[in-house]
Amino acid sequence: MDFFGQYYAYLFFRLIVIIGSLLGILIGFLIQSYKATIYIYIGSIFLAGLLCSPNWPIWNKHPLNFKKKN
Amino acid sequence: MHTFFQRIHQFLGFLLSTTIFIIIVNSISGLYLDDSEPEISIQLNKIHEFKNNARTDRAVIGFDLHADFTSTFNWNVKQIFVFVTAEYQPEGRGKSEVVIWDHIIRSKEEAVLDLVDQKNKYVLVDYENDLRGQIINLTVNWDVMPLNGFLRLKKHGKTQFTLPEKI
Numbered sequence: 300m301d302f303f304g305q306y307y308a309y310l311f312f313r314l315i316v317i318i319g320s321l322l323g324i325l326i327g328f329l330i331q332s333y334k335a336t337i338y339i340y341i342g343s344i345f346l347a348g349l350l351c352s353p354n355w356p357i358w359n360k361h362p363l364n365f366k367k368k369n
Numbered sequence: 370m371h372t373f374f375q376r377i378h379q380f381l382g383f384l385l386s387t388t389i390f391i392i393i394v395n396s397i398s399g400l401y402l403d404d405s406e407p408e409i410s411i412q413l414n415k416i417h418e419f420k421n422n423a424r425t426d427r428a429v430i431g432f433d434l435h436a437d438f439t440s441t442f443n444w445n446v447k448q449i450f451v452f453v454t455a456e457y458q459p460e461g462r463g464k465s466e467v468v469i470w471d472h473i474i475r476s477k478e479e480a481v482l483d484l485v486d487q488k489n490k491y492v493l494v495d496y497e498n499d500l501r502g503q504i505i506n507l508t509v510n511w512d513v514m515p516l517n518g519f520l521r522l523k524k525h526g527k528t529q530f531t532l533p534e535k536i
Contacts, residue, residue: 300370305370308370309370309380312380320391328444332444333444336391344384347380348380352373352376
């Protein structure tokens, strides 16, 4: 992962988990089931973890350009 | 953030805050959602047994209990612990409260209790032989046990009867 990739990976992880927890709270409250909340929340955690923890090629699009050796 | 395990570590640290957020929302909403009043009626069916055994007064009674706890269940409730107490006021002593029956309701499907002539699980005992001629109050108490947050104890459905003077 390059520096941009690290920044965006952490940002996307936080976004997905926050959206998942809010969606879980909303749906769980509407159908009055805490199980639904937890399943949606854990699902969003696994989705975000799978997307943002491994070193996928999408996180390597801004390689560092070192100065050429003279 | 540049290795796999560093990222996992950072993510787990962030998950702690979202988990706490969900728990706080759930526990606070449970306090405000829990305003339903279940239908409860309890009354004495008959006194099965009233004797002095091993120098203590013991009574076995049968009561009718009809209760519908369906409306109490929401997304915050794990189970409901229902117990029936017998309260009486012996002379020269403080008020006595004896738990004579209890039951755990685990789900919404089994939330309707319809009991006829239910004998007490735990014998109504008074160690000073003060049960004779005593006015007994039967009360239904229930503990709403939440998934997150505070335990809520409520009581309802009083009925009165008098035990016989003679054994």
